[in-house]
Amino acid sequence: MKTLSNFPYEHVLVLGLAKSGTAAAHLLIDSDVKVRVNDFKAEETSESVVGLKSKGAEVILGGHPLTALDGIDLMVKNPGIPYENRLVDEAVDRGIPVVTEVELASYLHEGPLIGVTGSNGKTTTTTLIYDMIQADQKPVSVAGNIGKVSCEVARYTSLEETMVVELSSFQLLGTEAFRPDVAVWLNLYEAHLDYHHTLKNYHDAKAKLIANQTEEDALVYNADDERVMSYVQSAKARRIAFSLEHQGSGAWADEQSIYFQDEAIMKREDIVLVGPQNLQNILAAVAAVKQVGVSNKAIEHVLTTFTGVQHRLEFVTETNGRRFYNDSKATNILATSYALRSFEKPVILLAGGLDRGNDFDGLKEYLSGVKGMVLFGETADKLATTAEEAGITSIVKVETMQEAVDAAYDLSTTEDVILLSPACASWDQYRTFEERGNMFTEAVHKLK
Structure with missing residues (x-):
C-alpha cells in the first residue's frame, strides 16, 4: 500500500x-502528514471519527470555526462543499491551496492515467474504457x-x-498539479450553475482537466462540440478527435461501421447500446483506449455485450406493451435531449427536480415525439410551461414517484415508451x- x-x-x-474526506485523511496520516479534520454533521461516535482519532488526527465537529485553519498549509475539501463555505472562503483569502482528493491521487499513481470529464456521459464512457482495457487483459482500475x-x-x-478516473467539475476545480496522460473531454453544456454561479466558471473548471498536459500527453475531444473546441485549440497535448459529423480522423462512424482513423473496428448493427449520445461515448472510449494499445478484438467484445450503466437509459421492463426506461442520471437538458432522441416510439416523459435557476427552452425542440409529460419537484411549473409552448396537451403534476409512474401509465398506450429522464x-x-x-424502478414493478 503506497x-x-x-x-x-x-x-x-x-x-x-x-x-472522500475519510480516505484522504487516512492517506495523509499514513504519509506522516499532520491532519486536522472538520465536519459539521459527523458524530463523535461515528466509525470514521473514532478511526481517525485513534490514528492521531485532530477532529473538530459541529461547526466550522476559523481557528481550524490555524497552522494549515493545505485544505482538502469534499467536492460538494461550495467555495462560499466560511472555511473555504477564508482559506482562499489566506492563500491556502484548496484541493480535492483527486489531487492526492495524482501524487500516488505512477502508471498511465486516463481522466474523463464532460457534462454528460462520463460514467458510461469511463466504464466502457475500463471494460475495454480489462477485456484486453491489461491491468486497470477505475475511480x-x-x-x-x-x-x-x-x-x-x-x-x-x-x-481510469471519472471527473466532475467539482473535483477538477480543486486541482493544482493533476495531469492525466490521456484526457477525455466529452461535451460541455450548461450545468451546476448553483455551484459555479456562471457558465464561464463551470467551463473553466472543466478545462482544468487539460491545464497541465504537455506534448507527451493525449487529449481525446468532441470535435462536434463548439464549446469544447474553443478550449482545446490552445491545448499542448496531442489531440485526437471523435465525431459523428466529421469522418476520416480520430474515432468516427458512418452508417455501417465505427472506425479509428482509417481502420474499421466493427459494424454498428452489432453494438448493443442505443442512442446517439452513447455512440459518441463509444467513439470517445475507442479513441482513449487506442492510446494505451487496446486491441480491436477487446473493443468489439465489450461493445457487443455492454448493455449500459444503471440509471442511464436503463431498460427496466415491458408491461402491457409499454417499455419503461430509467434515465435518472439525466440531470440536465442535454442528457434528457439525448434520451429523447434515442426513441422512435411515442414517449411519456417523467421530468422535474431541483431548481437551479435555468429555464427549459433548450428542451422544446426535442419534445416533438413526446405525447405526454408527468412533472414533479421544484421545476414542475417551469417544465409545464415549456411543455405547453411545445404543444403538449397531456400534462400532469404529481408529488411522488409512484404517482408519476401511475399517471404515466394512464397517459400511455401500447408500444409507448415511458421514460424517466428528469433534466x-x-x-x-x-x-x-x-x-x-x-x-422509479420500484414503482414500475408495483404497477398492476
Whole structure:
C-alpha cells in the first residue's frame, strides 16, 4: 500500500468526511502528514471519527470555526462543499491551496492515467474504457466520480496499471498539479450553475482537466462540440478527435461501421447500446483506449455485450406493451435531449427536480415525439410551461414517484415508451439520482 512521497505540505485540514474526506485523511496520516479534520454533521461516535482519532488526527465537529485553519498549509475539501463555505472562503483569502482528493491521487499513481470529464456521459464512457482495457487483459482500475475514491484506489495501483478516473467539475476545480496522460473531454453544456454561479466558471473548471498536459500527453475531444473546441485549440497535448459529423480522423462512424482513423473496428448493427449520445461515448472510449494499445478484438467484445450503466437509459421492463426506461442520471437538458432522441416510439416523459435557476427552452425542440409529460419537484411549473409552448396537451403534476409512474401509465398506450429522464438534479426530493431511479424502478414493478 503506497503513501505520499515528496509531498510539499506538512499540516493539512480535511474539510468534510464522507467517503472522500475519510480516505484522504487516512492517506495523509499514513504519509506522516499532520491532519486536522472538520465536519459539521459527523458524530463523535461515528466509525470514521473514532478511526481517525485513534490514528492521531485532530477532529473538530459541529461547526466550522476559523481557528481550524490555524497552522494549515493545505485544505482538502469534499467536492460538494461550495467555495462560499466560511472555511473555504477564508482559506482562499489566506492563500491556502484548496484541493480535492483527486489531487492526492495524482501524487500516488505512477502508471498511465486516463481522466474523463464532460457534462454528460462520463460514467458510461469511463466504464466502457475500463471494460475495454480489462477485456484486453491489461491491468486497470477505475475511480473518481463513479463511486470509488481516487486517492484510495491509487494506493494499490501498480506501475503497469492504467487508472481510469471519472471527473466532475467539482473535483477538477480543486486541482493544482493533476495531469492525466490521456484526457477525455466529452461535451460541455450548461450545468451546476448553483455551484459555479456562471457558465464561464463551470467551463473553466472543466478545462482544468487539460491545464497541465504537455506534448507527451493525449487529449481525446468532441470535435462536434463548439464549446469544447474553443478550449482545446490552445491545448499542448496531442489531440485526437471523435465525431459523428466529421469522418476520416480520430474515432468516427458512418452508417455501417465505427472506425479509428482509417481502420474499421466493427459494424454498428452489432453494438448493443442505443442512442446517439452513447455512440459518441463509444467513439470517445475507442479513441482513449487506442492510446494505451487496446486491441480491436477487446473493443468489439465489450461493445457487443455492454448493455449500459444503471440509471442511464436503463431498460427496466415491458408491461402491457409499454417499455419503461430509467434515465435518472439525466440531470440536465442535454442528457434528457439525448434520451429523447434515442426513441422512435411515442414517449411519456417523467421530468422535474431541483431548481437551479435555468429555464427549459433548450428542451422544446426535442419534445416533438413526446405525447405526454408527468412533472414533479421544484421545476414542475417551469417544465409545464415549456411543455405547453411545445404543444403538449397531456400534462400532469404529481408529488411522488409512484404517482408519476401511475399517471404515466394512464397517459400511455401500447408500444409507448415511458421514460424517466428528469433534466434536473434530484436533491429537492431525493438524496441521490440513484435513489430517484430506484424509486422509479420500484414503482414500475408495483404497477398492476
